[in-house]
Amino acid sequence: MKKNIFITIAFAVIAFFSSCSKESAEESTTHEDVKPVVTQPIKTNKANLFVHYMPWFVTPKNGQGVWGWHWTMANRNPDRIDSSGKREIASHYYPLTGPYDSGDQTILDYQCLLMKYSGVDGVMVDWYGTQDKDDYSILLKNTEAIANAAAKAGLKFAVVYEDATLRHTSDPVGQLKRDLEYLKNNLFNKANYVQVDGKPLFMVFGPRQYKSGKGWNEALESINKNVFFVSLNYHTQNINNEGYNNSRGEFMWVEKYPNYDRARQFEFFIGGAMPGFHDFYTAGNAENSYATHDSENGALFARQLEAFKNSGFSWLQISTWNDYGEGTTIEPTREYGYKYLTMLQQFSGMPYEEGDLKRIYRWYELSVQHPGNCKLQSAYYLLSSYQIDKADQLLNEVAENK
Secondary structure (H helix, E strand, O other), X not given: OOOOOEEEEEXXXXXXXXOOOOOOHHHHOOOOOOOOEEEEEOOOOOOEEEEEEOOOOOOHHHOOOOOOHHHHOOOOOOOOEOOOOOEOOOOXXXXXXXXXXXXXXXXXXXXXXXXXXXXXOEEEEEEOOOOOOOOHHHHHHHHHHHHHHHHHHOOEEXXXXXXXXXXXXXXXXXXXXXXXHHHHHHOOOOOOEOEEOOEEEEEEOOOOOOXXXXXXXXXXXXXXXXXXXXXXXXXXXXXXXXXXXXXXXXXXXXXXXXXXXXXXXXXXXXXXXXXXXXXOOOOOOOOOOOOOEOOHHHHHHHHHHHHXXXXXXXXXXXXXXXXXXXXXXXXXXXXXXXXXHHHHHHHHOOOOOHHHHHHHHHHHHHHHHXXXXXXXXXXXXXXXXXOHHHHHHHHHHHHOOO
16 A cells, blocks of 8 residues: 655745636636645655666647757657657657657656655756857756756756856856856755765766866865866766866766676766667767667666665765666666566565556646646645545546546
8 A cells, every 4th residue: 555655845835826827728727826825745765866868859739840950860750640649759668658848748747656665856958058159048948847847847957067068168267167056046046956075066978078176176266166066977088187176076977787786986986777778860860870789678787776775875866867878778768668667666665556646647648638637736736745535536637628
C-alpha cells in the first residue's frame, strides 16, 4: 500500500488560483481553490538525485512557426505523420507526449511531476550563456522557464555551462564575466538553486574550449569566486593549471564502466548513470555518430545505478532526461514506456509506482484538451503534494465534463 508521506517545505506559492481562463465552456465550472503547498517526499535513498535536462526543443507553437534543429537535424520533417500518429523526428525514440517545445508550461509541469514521483531532487540544465548567437536566446528563456517550473514543483535546479559557446567570441574572459554576472543576478539567487558548502553549484561541460586557469580565475573573481566549481570528468587539467585551482571536483558523463576509484581523488564528485547511448547524428545527416551503448533492455541502467550505490558517493546525475539526438533519454517514450522512471522509483525508495506516473500523463492529456481549466490547475498542486485521491476526483470530473 502506498504511503503518502511527505514533508512540507518552506516555500509555497500563495493565491495562484485568483483567476482562470473563462474562454471555454468547461472553464465556467469553478472549483474550490487549492492552495499550492509544495512538498518533498521522504525517500529511503538519501542520495542527491538529479537529471541532466536539455532546454533546446522548438516547435511551431513557440511563435516562430518552425521546428527546431533538435527535432529535424538535416533531413527530418516533423510535419510528416505516419499511420500510427508519429511525427518524423530526428531520434530513435519518440516521446510519449509527441515532440514538444521546451518553453511549454504544460510540458514542464508534466515533466516535473514525473521527476517528483520518481524520486528526482532536481534538474541540471544544459546552459549556453548569454551570447546573441544561434538559438541561445531561446535557450536562455527556456532555462528561466525550467527553473520556475522546478520551483513550482518543489524541485531544485542548477546549470551545466557549455563553454564550447566561447568559440564564438574573441574575448572569452569578457564573455565568461558576462555569463557569470547573468547567473549571479538571475539564477544563482533563486531559492531553489543548488548550493554546495553555501555556494551555488557551477558545473562546466569541460572546459573543452577555453583552457586557461588564469583566465577562468579572472572571470570567477568578477563574482568574488562565489561558486562551487565542478568540471567534467577527465577535464580538470583544462582549468586547474597555470598555478590556479579553480575546480573542486568533477562530474561523470556517459561512462559505460563508471570508474569510481578514480573519483576518490577529488574533494567533490557527482556520479553518473545513463540508460544507453544511440545517437541519430549519422541518420540525421548532421555529423558522425559516436559509439553506441546498447541499453540491454534496461540492464545497463540497472548496473550503473548499482555501481553508484556501491560507490558511497552522495550525488548522482542521470544523463539524460531528454537528449533525443543522442538517445540517452529516460522520460517516457513509446518505445520503452515508463521503464527508467520505475527503476528510479525503486532505486530512490519512493512509495509510488508506474500507475502514479500514468496518472500524471493523464493530467497532461487532459490539460492539453482543456487549457486553462481551473480544476486541472488545482489537480496539479494536489499531485505535487501527493494528494492523489483528491487529484483523481478532479481528473475524473474534467474527463466526464462535470
